[in-house]
Amino acid sequence: MTYKSGPHFLQIPGPSHVPGRILHAIGQPTIDHRGPEFQKLANEVLAKVKPIFKTECPVVIFPSSGTGAWEAALVNTMNPGDRVLMFETGQFSTLWSELATRVGLKPEVIPGDWRHGVDAAAIEERLKADKAHEIKGVCVVHNETSTGVTSNIRAVRKAIDAAKHPALLLVDTISGLGSADYRHDEWGADVTISGSQKGLMLPPGLSFNAVGPKALKASEKATINRSYWDWQHQIGMNKDGWFPYTPATNLLYGLKEACDMMMEEGLENVFARHDRWAEATRRAVKTWGLEVLCQNADEYSPVLTAVLMPDGHDADKYREVVLDKFDMSLGSGLGKVKGKVFRIGHLGYFNDLMLMGTLSGVEMGLAVAGVPHKKGGAQAAMEYLTGNA
Numbered sequence: 001m002t003y004k005s006g007p008h009f010l011q012i013p014g015p016s017h018v019p020g021r022i023l024h025a026i027g028q029p030t031i032d033h034r035g036p037e038f039q040k041l042a043n044e045v046l047a048k049v050k051p052i053f054k055t056e057c058p059v060v061i062f063p064s065s066g067t068g069a070w071e072a073a074l075v076n077t078m079n080p081g082d083r084v085l086m087f088e089t090g091q092f093s094t095l096w097s098e099l100a101t102r103v104g105l106k107p108e109v110i111p112g113d114w115r116h117g118v119d120a121a122a123i124e125e126r127l128k129a130d131k132a133h134e135i136k137g138v139c140v141v142h143n144e145t146s147t148g149v150t151s152n153i154r155a156v157r158k159a160i161d162a163a164k165h166p167a168l169l170l171v172d173t174i175s176g177l178g179s180a181d182y183r184h185d186e187w188g189a190d191v192t193i194s195g196s197q198k199g200l201m202l203p204p205g206l207s208f209n210a211v212g213p214k215a216l217k218a219s220e221k222a223t224i225n226r227s228y229w230d231w232q233h234q235i236g237m238n239k240d241g242w243f244p245y246t247p248a249t250n251l252l253y254g255l256k257e258a259c260d261m262m263m264e265e266g267l268e269n270v271f272a273r274h275d276r277w278a279e280a281t282r283r284a285v286k287t288w289g290l291e292v293l294c295q296n297a298d299e300y301s302p303v304l305t306a307v308l309m310p311d312g313h314d315a316d317k318y319r320e321v322v323l324d325k326f327d328m329s330l331g332s333g334l335g336k337v338k339g340k341v342f343r344i345g346h347l348g349y350f351n352d353l354m355l356m357g358t359l360s361g362v363e364m365g366l367a368v369a370g371v372p373h374k375k376g377g378a379q380a381a382m383e384y385l386t387g388n389a
């Protein structure tokens with residue numbers, strides 16, 4: 001290992017950079033989670049997290065990665081053997097459907113090409129055909145982190161309503177929340193799933209379920225075995241500022257700080273800067289003569305951009321060169337697109353100069369790795385950023 005000077009460029013689409021303010025908050029001495037100081041923290045943080053989801057509903061906070069919150073959303077609302085309708089947007093929707101099978105559900109997956117978001121018309125058609133209402137949940141990923149494609153959640157809600165179908169709408173916005181516009185109440189999600197280490201600027205270790213009234217009602221009768229993930233126990237104790245088991249106290253300090261930072265900036269401003277970086281990144285990709293994986297301009301992710309490698313070039317070999325020469329981590333291609341794409345994360349605690357460093361590193365890496373491309377991508381991004389300062 002050669003000595004690396006200066007900060008590492010962590011440009012994967014989560015975990016993302018953690019600001020000093022949040023690191024400082026997390027670095028406070030751990031307190032008694034059954035004491036009055038903790039109760040005050042819990043009451044504050046449970047209230048402050050709601051506007052981030054744009055909800056008035058309870059938000060359950062688990063000490064787990066996002067995968068735990070996927071499981072929690074299903075085991076709290078479903079019965080063994082229930083059918084859930086899912087849409088294959090990419091690797092994360094695929095992993096969620098595998099998890100659904102493992103907890104005893106029957107997922108039905110509408111196939112996708114990994115270059116487009118959820119087809120709401122296909123959801124509507126399938127639900128209309130389900131006259132017996134055997135499908136109990138519709139599970140979709142808002143920001144598919146493996147492809148850089150977002151889905152229109154409002155359209156999925158409309159599809160469920162147009163089919164007059166009672167299925168619950170479960171939405172994974174693990175990598176969307178805090179970076180891309182998301183509205184739990186207005187868009188009619190029944191459960192919203194998220195995690196700490198992406199747009200929320202925290203280290204890995206917290207996950208979330210925002211729980212709408214229909215989902216909460218379903219949880220009173222749902223019979224899949226559960227204990228650690230049980231909402232009733234959490235929500236019951238959260239009402240007074242307590243948790244049923246030891247919460248991730250120090251990460252909750254960090255979460256409170258993260259919520260404050262996002263509210264000080266204004267969520268609209270947070271979303272606008274992500275959109276701007278995504279546009280600058282796409283201009284760079286276009287100038288290099290490479291292709292963005294997402295094919296529909298309405299579905300471009302503000303969080304990350306997945307870039308297709310030219311034929312005959314392996315994305316992971318290229319990523320190795322970038323890591324070795326420039327100390328930058330780019331996201332790998334996952335599942336079906338392994339070796340075919342690399343992913344540029346432009347989310348969270350980030351700014352124009354970090355983006356310029358990132359895109360310069362991508363372009364220098366293309367040259368060093370001998371990947372055919374045209375020069376000037378970073379320049380094109382710089383022109384866009386200066387023209388839209």
Ligand SMILES: *Cc1c(COP(=O)(O)O)cnc(C)c1O
Nearest residue numbers: 065066067092143145174175195
């Ligand atoms: C990161 C991510 C997950 C998985 O979260 P973990 O924290 O790794 O368990 C699930 N869905 C999406 C869309 C993600 O980006």
